[in-house]
Amino acid sequence: MRRFPGLDARTVAVVAALAAFWLLVALVIERRQDLLGVAMALLCVLLATVAGVAVTAARQRDADGRPGQASASPEIEPPGIDADTLETLGDRDAVRAMRDRDRRNRGGR
Numbered sequence: 001m002r003r004f005p006g007l008d009a010r011t012v013a014v015v016a017a018l019a020a021f022w023l024l025v026a027l028v029i030e031r032r033q034d035l036l037g038v039a040m041a042l043l044c045v046l047l048a049t050v051a052g053v054a055v056t057a058a059r060q061r062d063a064d065g066r067p068g069q070a071s072a073s074p075e076i077e078p079p080g081i082d083a084d085t086l087e088t089l090g091d092r093d094a095v096r097a098m099r100d101r102d103r104r105n106r107g108g109r
Helices: 009-030 035-065 083-089 092-105
Strands: none
Touching: 009 035
């Protein structure tokens, strides 16, 4: 659910970073040491976190949206097989049997 339609991740990141910077400057200049100062510091941390998450979302969207880039792994391993299981088995027939069993249990996907 998006609260502000039309705002992309970059806009949210810039607004949150500017607000966090403004609050940080206000805290440093005023040197408040009361409840309002604590609330402003917590809001500054929250806004910095929002800015960081928005930057990460923008980078993720850029990486996913670029044409011409192949995905990291075209075939995703089934969730029932992890690195320890593969190392323990080490046999291609056993791994193939495990994958077939997982596919049958998941409905034949």
